[in-house]
Amino acid sequence: MAESRMGFLIDTSRCIACRSCQVACKQWNKLEADTTANHGSYENPGDLTPNLYNRIRFIEKADGGSMKWLFMNERCVHCGDAGCMKVCPAPGALYRTNEGFIVHNKEKCIACKYCVSACPFGVPRYGADDKVSKCHLCYDRLGVGKPPACAKACPTQTLQYGPRNGLIAKVKAAKKTVYGEADLSGLGVLYVLDDKPEVYGLPANPSIPTAIFLWKDVVKPLGILGFWGSIAAVLFHYVTTGPKQIEEENQKTGGDRHE
């Protein structure tokens, strides 16, 4: 993707779990509050919902005798090679912006939910309207030169928006590793993690699910070839070997000729 690709960095080590990002996103996108239930953690809500495009995941980790918290902002990571876009049958329902992020358009979405199955990160959600929803990286703010609402609200600079290469260079200069630099042609949302990706619920090597790859990159093209191939084969048979005529036998048996 182009040099001009923008990026979004989540430096989990800085996060204090204030959840300003959750609130800012709700406010900017005018998303309803969800009723949630206590599930034995400060984490709330317990999962992304159609009305919650990002949230802080609370990971409780044993640390010697005591317990340590890891915080991680969970959202659509705007893959360079995006499973959701690969399978979406509705033109315009999911599209990539000039900045390189993936935006959904509910008006165009036909509610097939293929993107749910194809996303390596299990991100897209469906509400009562049955249409896709997820983080769109504030395309409507970026367009008018404003930073993403969640990044603007973040008091600790855990969330940073900027040119993707610049963000990566900054992390490397600080001798930290970036999650998502090259996976899936590079994620638009990059992470700095304090522990292994799995600890945060992120796949160590994210990739398009195998069945989805076979469906869209093998069965689909071969199928289209097979369709035209079959038509070509029967036409070829018709003009070479030709049909099995029944008149022929007629003459052989010299019998009754039926039109």
Added chain:
Amino acid sequence: MSKYVERFNTRERVLHWFVTVTFFTQLLSGLGLFSRLFVGYLDLFGGGQGAIMVHKYAGILFLASSLLLFLNHRKEISTLDDDDRVWLSKLGGYLSRDTYEENNGKFNAGQKLFGIFMGASTVILGITGFVIWFPVLLPRSLVQVSLLVHGLIFVLFIMFVIVHIYLATIGNPGTLDGMLWGRVSRIWARKHHVKWYKEITGQEKAS
């Protein structure tokens, strides 16, 4: 003596054409979901959501009717005899202009295999179809595999149906009569299904 013998009764013919109509409804409503190349077909159903709705409910009709069609012919297609093996080894004589003396029952080996394929594919499309009907409720990996298998069977089904239509129409003149009006000419029956012809006419040797 009439020039014709009965091949399919009214009930069988109505069922066959019902399956055909629901199959093509499934085909046309699924096509736009299969590839962006065919996105225009969604408009036949008033857009993608319309196509999905039609596909789901016509899918139930297809599943029921196609299964019934298979069960009705189950006995006639489920065993292959020696003549069928000869047919298969010669590929029905379709690869050469020299005709060979076919000795087929009501259905030849190719038709039997197509029937079995249809029965199995109908069941597989039905099961995977119901899985992808509820993508959020069911396990992800199950839905992913079902999308793959539904798409794969879709492709194979179309390829076999193209061959089926060819062989039932211009590839074998006289064959379509049986499914349109129920009767076929005696000459046709003697050429294509002589064993069956002898059976239904009680003749030892075709005259």
